[in-house]
Amino acid sequence: MAIERTFSMIKPDATRRNLTGAITKVLEEGGLTVVASRRVWMSQREAEGFYAVHKERPFFGELVESMSSGPTVVQVLQGENAIARNRELMGATNPADAAEGTIRKSFALSIGENSVHGSDAPETAAEEIKYWFSETEIVG
Ligand code: IDP
Numbered sequence: 001m002a003i004e005r006t007f008s009m010i011k012p013d014a015t016r017r018n019l020t021g022a023i024t025k026v027l028e029e030g031g032l033t034v035v036a037s038r039r040v041w042m043s044q045r046e047a048e049g050f051y052a053v054h055k056e057r058p059f060f061g062e063l064v065e066s067m068s069s070g071p072t073v074v075q076v077l078q079g080e081n082a083i084a085r086n087r088e089l090m091g092a093t094n095p096a097d098a099a100e101g102t103i104r105k106s107f108a109l110s111i112g113e114n115s116v117h118g119s120d121a122p123e124t125a126a127e128e129i130k131y132w133f134s135e136t137e138i139v140g
Pocket residue numbers: 059062063092093111112113114116117118120
């Protein structure tokens with residue numbers, strides 16, 4: 001199986017509730033290794049840039065507002081099929097639809113405040129990692 005890297009964020013709704021450790025524990029116990037990690041309070045402009053793909057969606061304003069409302073932990077995760085594995089550990093976007101034992105089922109407050117982000121494909125993983133990290137900050 002392929003060793004991949006993916007990009008992950010622990011969102012402000014979760015850092016505010018001191019869930020950084022609990023969420024990272026699920027990721028690590030799920031077979032992923034944190035190979036880069038940094039806490040950032042993103043500006044509205046950074047949040048708009050990161051989520052540019054969603055700019056026409058009705059929830060865009062709410063999303064940017066929420067992502068710049070407090071600290072976020074940006075991470076690079078590495079492991080076998082890391083992109084799909086992380087999405088599995090995260091659970092569905094809406095916590096009401098998320099499977100038992102997933103991060104969103106355990107911790108998310110709502111579809112907007114859903115505690116984590118994870119890249120959905122190899123191209124987006126590469127772009128998102130590059131948006132937040134330089135190659136020297138990633139120690140695999
Ligand atoms: P994902 O995070 O599971 O990949 P996406 O559809 O890519 O889900 O949406 C990106 C983020 O936008 C979600 O994680 C969530 O925070 C927010 N979002 C998506 N749909 C809604 C909505 O209907 N209302 C408010 N926020 C939403």
